[in-house]
Amino acid sequence: MAGLVVTNPPRAERAVVDALAGYGVATVHEAQGREGLLGSHINPVQTGARIAGNAVTVTVTPGDNTTIGVAVEQCGDGDVLVVAPTAPCDMGYFGDLLATSLKARGVRGLVIEAGVRDVADLQEIGFPVWSKAVSAEGTGKGSLGDVNVPISIAGRIVHPGDVVVADDDGVVVVPRRQAARVLAASKAREEKEAKARSRYQAGEIALDVNDMRPLLEKAGIRYISFEDWTQEARK
Numbered sequence: 159m160a161g162l163v164v165t166n167p168p169r170a171e172r173a174v175v176d177a178l179a180g181y182g183v184a185t186v187h188e189a190q191g192r193e194g195l196l197g198s199h200i201n202p203v204q205t206g207a208r209i210a211g212n213a214v215t216v217t218v219t220p221g222d223n224t225t226i227g228v229a230v231e232q233c234g235d236g237d238v239l240v241v242a243p244t245a246p247c248d249m250g251y252f253g254d255l256l257a258t259s260l261k262a263r264g265v266r267g268l269v270i271e272a273g274v275r276d277v278a279d280l281q282e283i284g285f286p287v288w289s290k291a292v293s294a295e296g297t298g299k300g301s302l303g304d305v306n307v308p309i310s311i312a313g314r315i316v317h318p319g320d321v322v323v324a325d326d327d328g329v330v331v332v333p334r335r336q337a338a339r340v341l342a343a344s345k346a347r348e349e350k351e352a353k354a355r356s357r358y359q360a361g362e363i364a365l366d367v368n369d370m371r372p373l374l375e376k377a378g379i380r381y382i383s384f385e386d387w388t389q390e391a392r393k
């Protein structure tokens with residue numbers, strides 16, 4: 159039965175969360191073994207925002223945003239609200255008023271597999287949102303989902319307190335207990351990429367920087383001059 163609100167779930171350590179934001183979605187996704195990425199139908203409403211925070215998870219019923227209002231009370235500084243409808247619905251569940259309320263509580267952003275509205279105002283307020291749709295269509299009140307239970311969203315399971323990292327590339331989720339390990343792996347990956355970047359700047363190419371030539375050979379690559387190729391074709 160819906161209507162369950164779990165209060166004060168454990169959250170990941172703040173310093174780890176903040177450091178993950180610095181690395182961004184692509185690096186964090188790679189660093190945790192190409193895991194945790196939400197489906198590409200979840201897109202930023204704005205450009206240039208990069209956040210990380212602890213998930214406060216919410217399920218909403220189709221066409222009803224009551225549970226978002228309930229979840230606001232469970233949100234605090236450093237959180238990200240993560241909302242999934244119990245059946246697909248692209249209506250405008252969220253807008254500038256809810257954003258203003260969440261921002262006042264120190265919430266860093268919203269991820270929702272549904273619609274949002276008031277997008278110009280959201281950008282002006284500076285409250286970043288990743289959503290499936292933009293829709294002005296209003297939702298009703300009276301039916302309950304759950305708050306802070308594991309939810310299924312855009313192909314992933316998100317637990318309350320997991321770390322959500324979001325930027326212009328999309329959204330990635332890091333399980334709370336993995337956060338420190340994924341942070342260390344992100345740092346290592348970033349260092350490796352910094353080395354590669356300076357080699358590219360010096361004119362080297364990926365085949366050598368990534369030591370790909372043995373792999374190409376194994377895959378059967380064949381180089382042939384244009385003349386030999388045209389002659390071969392005439393045979």
Ligand SMILES: O=C([O-])CC(=O)C(=O)O
Nearest residue numbers: 251252253254255256257
């Ligand atoms: O009030 C709603 O239902 C959603 C909205 O537009 C807002 O939060 O501003």
Ligand SMILES: [Mg+2]
Nearest residue numbers: 253254255276
């Ligand atoms: Mg509104």
